[in-house]
Amino acid sequence: MVIYGVALLATCMLVGLIIGEVLGVAxxxxxxxxxxxIAMLLLVLIIDTLRKRERLGEPTQDGLxxxxxxxxxxxxxxxxxxxxxxxxxxxxxxxxxxxAAVIAGFLFVPVISKIGKGRSNSYDHREDGRPx
Amino acid sequence: MIDVIxxxxxxxxxxxxxALIGGxxxxxxxxxxYLTRGHVHGSAIAIILGLVLAYxxxxxxxxxxxxxxxxxFAGISILGGAMMRDFAIVATAFGASMDELKRAGSIxxxxxxxxxxxSFVVGVVIGLLFGYTDAISLTTIGAGAATYIAGPVTGTAIxxxxxxxxxxxxAGIVKSVLTMSATxxxxxxxxxxxxxxxxxxxxLLGTTSGVAGGLAATDPKLVPYGALTATFYTGLGCLxxxxxxxxxxxxxxxx
Numbered sequence: 001m002v003i004y005g006v007a008l009l010a011t012c013m014l015v016g017l018i019i020g021e022v023l024g025v026a027x028x029x030x031x032x033x034x035x036x037x038i039a040m041l042l043l044v045l046i047i048d049t050l051r052k053r054e055r056l057g058e059p060t061q062d063g064l065x066x067x068x069x070x071x072x073x074x075x076x077x078x079x080x081x082x083x084x085x086x087x088x089x090x091x092x093x094x095x096x097x098x099x100a101a102v103i104a105g106f107l108f109v110p111v112i113s114k115i116g117k118g119r120s121n122s123y124d125h126r127e128d129g130r131p132x
Numbered sequence: 133m134i135d136v137i138x139x140x141x142x143x144x145x146x147x148x149x150x151a152l153i154g155g156x157x158x159x160x161x162x163x164x165x166y167l168t169r170g171h172v173h174g175s176a177i178a179i180i181l182g183l184v185l186a187y188x189x190x191x192x193x194x195x196x197x198x199x200x201x202x203x204x205f206a207g208i209s210i211l212g213g214a215m216m217r218d219f220a221i222v223a224t225a226f227g228a229s230m231d232e233l234k235r236a237g238s239i240x241x242x243x244x245x246x247x248x249x250x251s252f253v254v255g256v257v258i259g260l261l262f263g264y265t266d267a268i269s270l271t272t273i274g275a276g277a278a279t280y281i282a283g284p285v286t287g288t289a290i291x292x293x294x295x296x297x298x299x300x301x302x303a304g305i306v307k308s309v310l311t312m313s314a315t316x317x318x319x320x321x322x323x324x325x326x327x328x329x330x331x332x333x334x335x336l337l338g339t340t341s342g343v344a345g346g347l348a349a350t351d352p353k354l355v356p357y358g359a360l361t362a363t364f365y366t367g368l369g370c371l372x373x374x375x376x377x378x379x380x381x382x383x384x385x386x387x
Contacts, residue, residue, distance in 0.1 A: 013222045024367060030285050033367030036218045036340070037360045040225035041233070048230050067223035071355065072175045073153045074220045075348045076160075077212025078341055079182030079312060080199045085190030087309050090302015093273070097258040097299075098306025101251040101277040102314065105336040108250060109322040112243050112336065113329040 005063020012043040138204060145207025153211065156181050176316040176349035182212075183309060221344060221359045228356035232327040239328065240361045243335030248369050250336065251278040252377055255303060267378065267385040269296045273303065274381075275373035279339050280304025282369030289374035308342040315346025324350060327357040334358030338365030 013036070020035020027033065047064075050056040087094070141148045160178035164170060168177075186198030195201030200209030210216065255277025259270045272292040276283025276299065283300025286292075292300075315324070315333075323329050334343045334357065343362040347355045 009219065009223055013219055016222070017218075020367075027371055029367055029370040031281055031367050031370045033371075034364040036221055037363035039218075039222045040228070040356060040360050040363075043222055043225045044228055044230050044233065047226060061226075064223060064226040067220055068226050071220040071224055072178070072348045072352065073150075073157060074211060074216050075345045076156055076175070076178045076182045077149060077153050077208050078217050079179045079212070079345055080185040080189070080205075080208050081212040082183060082186045082198050082309055082312075082341070083190065083196045083305055084183055084187040084198060084309060086196055087302055087305040088187075090299055090306065093258065093262045094276075094299045094302025095306050096262070097255045097273060097277045097303035098308075099310060100254045100258055101303070101307050102310045102337065104250050104254045105247060105311075105333075105338075106314075106318050106322055108243075108246060108336050109324060109329060109333050112239065112246060112332045113323060115239065115242070 001057075002059045002063040002066075004057070005060040005065075006067070007063075008046065008060070009043065009064055009067060012046065013039045015039065016042055142204060142206065146210045147207070149205075149207035149211040152205070152208070156185075173316055173349055175352075176313070179345050179349050180313050183313060217341070217344065221340075221355070221363075224352070224356040224359065227353065228360075229327070232357065233331075233360070236328045236331040236357070240331045240335055243332040244338070244361055244364055244368055247336035247338050247365060248278050248282075248372055249377075251307075251338070252369075252373070255300075256381070264296075265385060267381040267387055268292050270385060271373065271378045271381045272296050272300045274377065275369060276300025276303040277307065278304070278369040278373070279366045280308065281366045282373050285370045286373030286378070290378055304339070307337075308339040311337050311339055311342025312345035312349075315342075316349040319350040324354070327354065330354035330357035331361050334361035335365065338362050338369070340366065 016039025017032060017035040019038050020032040023033040024031055047056065157178050160181055161174035163177050164172055164174035189199030189202050193201035197209055199205045252274035255274035256270045259273040264270055268290050269292060271290060272283060272287035273296065275286035280301045283304050284297050287297040287300055324333055330347060337343050340362050343358045344355065347358045
C-alpha cells in the first residue's frame with residue numbers, strides 16, 4: 001500500500017529528529033544536530049534491507065518516490081517563504097559577510113573534493129575482498 | 133463574489149499552495165525552454181521566482197516570512213515550511229546509494245569542519261573591515277556567516293548586542309538566498325556533478341535551505357548527498373561558535 005511508504009518515511013523522519021534533539025541536549029547546543037541526516041541514513045538502511053529481502057512492494061516505493069518528486073515544488077515554496085527583505089535590510093556588512101562566505105565555500109568545493117579523490121585512487125576497494 | 137473566492141482560497145490554503153506552486157513551475161519551465169533555450173534549468177528559475185515573490189510579500193506585509201505573511205498566501209508557509217521541507221529531503225534519500233554515502237563519509241566530516249571554520253573566518257575578516265574589533269561582536273558575525281541560526285545562538289550565548297545579532301542573522305540569510313540562486317550557475321566550474329562533490333558542497337556551504345535549493349536547481353539526483361552533510365552543519369556551528377571559536381577569538385581580540 002502507498003501509505004506504507006509514506007508512513008515509513010514519516011517514521012524515519014520523526015525518529016531522526018528525536019535523535020537529533022537528544023544529541024543537541026547532550027552536547028548542550030540549542031539546535032537539532034543532524035536529525036534530518038540521521039533520518040536519511042535510517043531510510044537508506046531500511047530500504048536497502050527491505051530490497052535485499054524483496055519485501056519492498058511497488059506501491060510502497062510509489063509512496064516514497066512521490067514525496068521525493070515533490071521536493072522541488074516544496075523548495076520553491078520554501079524560497080517564497082524566505083526573509084529576502086531581511087537579508088537586504090541587514091545592511092552592507094551582512095550582505096558582504098554572506099556573499100564572501102558563499103564565494104569561499106564555492107572555491108573550496110574542488111579543493112576538498114580532490115583530497116577525497118586522491119585517497120580513493122591510491123586505495124583500491126576491491127582489495128578488501130581479495131583472499132590473502 | 134470576490135470575497136467568496138478569497139475566503140475559499142484562504143480556507144484551503146495548502147491546496148491553493150499546490151495549485152499556485154504548480155503554476156509557478158509551469159511558468160518557470162516555459163521561461164527556461166523558450167527564453168533561455170534550456171540553458172538555465174527550470175527549477176533554478178522557479179526558485180528565483182519564489183525569492184522574488186518572497187521579496188514582494190516582505191515589502192507588502194513587513195513580515196519575516198516572505199509571501200506567506202500576505203494572508204491570501206499563508207498556505208505557502210505550510211508547503212514551504214521546515215516540516216514539509218525536511219520530509220521531502222528525507223524522501224530524496226530513497227534515490228541515494230548506500231555505497232556512495234559510505235565512500236564519502238570521512239570527506240563529509242572533513243568538509244563540515246572546514247566549512248564552519250572557513251565561513252567563520254570570512255565573517256570575522258569582513259567584521260574587522262567594517263570596524264568591529266571586539267571578540268564578542270566578531271565571533272557573532274563569524275557564526276552568522278556560517279548559518280542564520282548559529283549566529284543568534286552564539287550571540288545570545290556570549291552576550292552580543294542586538295544590533296550585532298541582527299547583522300549575524302542577515303549574513304546567514306544572504307548566504308542562504310545566494311546559495312539557492314547562484315549554485316546552478318557556478319556548479320560546472322567547481323565540479324559539482326557527482327555524489328562526492330555534492331557531499332563536500334553540503335558540508336562547506338551548510339545552509340540547509342540554500343544547499344537544498346541550490347542542488348535541486350543543479351541536479352536533483354545530488355540533493356540527498358548534499359542535504360545529508362548540510363543538516364549537521366548548523367549543529368556543529370552552534371557547538372563550535374560559543375565555545376572553541378569564541379575562546380580563540382578572546383585570545384586574539386579584546387573583549
